Amino acid sequence: MNLAETTPPRYRPPAPVPSGNLGTFLKVLLSRDANLLTALPRRVFDVLMGERVIGDRRLYIINHPETAREVMVERAANYPKAAVFVDALSPLVGDGVFVANGSSWRRQRDMIRPAMSGIALSRAYPHMGAAVADCVARVAAQARAGKPFALDAELSHVTADVVFRTIFSEPIEAEEAMTVFEAFARFQVLSDQLAPWKLLYSGRPPTPPQAAGFRAACAAIRGTLGRMVDRRLASGAAAGRDIADALIGATDPETGRAFTREELVDQIAVFFLAGHETTASMLTWALVILANLPGATARIRAEADALGQGEPSLEALQAGLPYTKRVLREVLRLYPPVGFLVRSPLAPDKVRRWTLQPGDLVVVSPWVIHRHRGFWKDPDLFDPDRFLPERAADIPKDAYIPFGLGPRICPGAAFATVESTLLLARLMGNFDITPVSPASIQPSARLTIRPNGTVLCQARARG
Numbered sequence: 001m002n003l004a005e006t007t008p009p010r011y012r013p014p015a016p017v018p019s020g021n022l023g024t025f026l027k028v029l030l031s032r033d034a035n036l037l038t039a040l041p042r043r044v045f046d047v048l049m050g051e052r053v054i055g056d057r058r059l060y061i062i063n064h065p066e067t068a069r070e071v072m073v074e075r076a077a078n079y080p081k082a083a084v085f086v087d088a089l090s091p092l093v094g095d096g097v098f099v100a101n102g103s104s105w106r107r108q109r110d111m112i113r114p115a116m117s118g119i120a121l122s123r124a125y126p127h128m129g130a131a132v133a134d135c136v137a138r139v140a141a142q143a144r145a146g147k148p149f150a151l152d153a154e155l156s157h158v159t160a161d162v163v164f165r166t167i168f169s170e171p172i173e174a175e176e177a178m179t180v181f182e183a184f185a186r187f188q189v190l191s192d193q194l195a196p197w198k199l200l201y202s203g204r205p206p207t208p209p210q211a212a213g214f215r216a217a218c219a220a221i222r223g224t225l226g227r228m229v230d231r232r233l234a235s236g237a238a239a240g241r242d243i244a245d246a247l248i249g250a251t252d253p254e255t256g257r258a259f260t261r262e263e264l265v266d267q268i269a270v271f272f273l274a275g276h277e278t279t280a281s282m283l284t285w286a287l288v289i290l291a292n293l294p295g296a297t298a299r300i301r302a303e304a305d306a307l308g309q310g311e312p313s314l315e316a317l318q319a320g321l322p323y324t325k326r327v328l329r330e331v332l333r334l335y336p337p338v339g340f341l342v343r344s345p346l347a348p349d350k351v352r353r354w355t356l357q358p359g360d361l362v363v364v365s366p367w368v369i370h371r372h373r374g375f376w377k378d379p380d381l382f383d384p385d386r387f388l389p390e391r392a393a394d395i396p397k398d399a400y401i402p403f404g405l406g407p408r409i410c411p412g413a414a415f416a417t418v419e420s421t422l423l424l425a426r427l428m429g430n431f432d433i434t435p436v437s438p439a440s441i442q443p444s445a446r447l448t449i450r451p452n453g454t455v456l457c458q459a460r461a462r463g
């Protein structure tokens with residue numbers, strides 16, 4: 001079989017057809033569904049930059065990659081993360097690196113570098129392998145039972161397991177890890193419900209009724225992580241074991257100061273938040289899409305089968321599986337888990353024909369840029385081969401930004417790429433996974449861009 005010929009040439013995976021105007025935008029924002037993706041006007045996917053006034057805020061969307069570069073890279077210091085974004089996450093992550101700004105962010109970013117390095121990845125890799133093997137065993141049990149299972153929940157489980165094992169050398173099944181995992185699920189639901197309130201007001205928004213449950217979920221997560229940190233501090237860090245040890249051993253390059261206990265909890269909460277739902281969402285979309293594409297599935301399986309049954313070395317995984325990686329890149333283009341990067345200028349700044357003021361919101365959206373009519377051929381179609389080296393020249397610089405851009409670019413990109421390649425190869429290599437109701441699956445912008453509901457699937461072991 002010539003595998004290259006088996007991929008259907010034109011497949012449009014689920015996405016809302018943009019049609020919104022300001023009226024629908026506000027309606028969606030205030031509805032229980034609050035899915036921004038259904039509210040985006042068609043025009044947004046054509047313009048290079050646009051302005052909209054919502055409530056008492058001015059909101060700018062920047063699509064042009066060169067303009068995005070000016071703001072996010074060249075003048076990044078004038079564009080810290082917006083308060084609306086920071087306030088939404090700081091009950092969970094304190095002043096951790098994901099939300100910190102200015103010199104506090106710089107110092108933390110320098111200090112987490114060893115925990116995110118290639119050496120740290122090679123130490124994390126065996127933990128990943130163990131978590132993936134457990135995931136394969138759970139899905140095999142579902143296949144034997146013959147009952148539908150929630151694919152999205154399983155992928156959140158395994159990616160949270162990977163994060164936990166790589167931070168603390170402990171699996172998620174441990175009682176404390178499970179407490180964090182379950183409280184995080186509540187955090188996610190409640191933060192989705194709170195987000196629209198916060199966007200509409202530039203001042204302090206009124207306190208909606210969900211806020212108490214939200215704070216309780218954050219306290220449960222931080223309390224548990226704090227106890228785990230205390231135990232590790234008491235037993236002493238053993239250099240090079242895991243991310244917890246790397247963070248405990250990290251020092252500020254200027255002052256030599258280490259993270260305080262609270263700061264350690266902040267960073268670990270960041271890794272948990274930033275490091276598992278993103279990867280889980282990417283993999284959910286990959287499996288949903290591949291269920292429609294036997295040709296692409298066959299190509300991934302050929303690469304997975306070539307890995308053999310034993311644990312592939314990190315080097316083999318990083319160097320190999322080129323088609324699987326192109327599929328994952330294309331999934332990240334169509335469903336970037338972080339769909340909107342939100343900043344606010346510190347000082348007035350002229351950007352194209354507008355003068356942006358402090359308090360304005362500036363959005364650079366991977367979701368919009370990745371589907372922009374001006375930068376991509378057939379932007380809504382699934383075509384992994386657009387990432388073939390010989391077609392690289394077709395992609396404008398900075399039009400592909402699933403991991404962000406500039407100094408705040410995701411430090412976990414290599415980690416996520418290794419993890420998702422291994423998981424996808426193992427799941428596709430061992431199972432047929434088919435959604436029970438494929439027609440109902442649509443993307444929704446929550447904390448990450450996820451399917452709008454539970455993705456029930458049937459798994460069958462491959463013969």
Ligand code: HEM
Nearest residue numbers: 097098274275278279337338341402403404408410412416
């Ligand atoms: C497919 C998986 C992932 C995607 C798509 C992703 C995407 C992103 C994006 C877009 C940002 C920048 C946000 C902004 O500028 O506003 C970011 C930041 C960050 N990510 Fe990831 N991420 C992924 C996985 C991970 C993993 C596995 C980790 C850690 C193990 C991680 C840790 C972080 C951290 C610590 C930041 C904050 C960096 C800073 O502000 O300096 N991410 N991520």
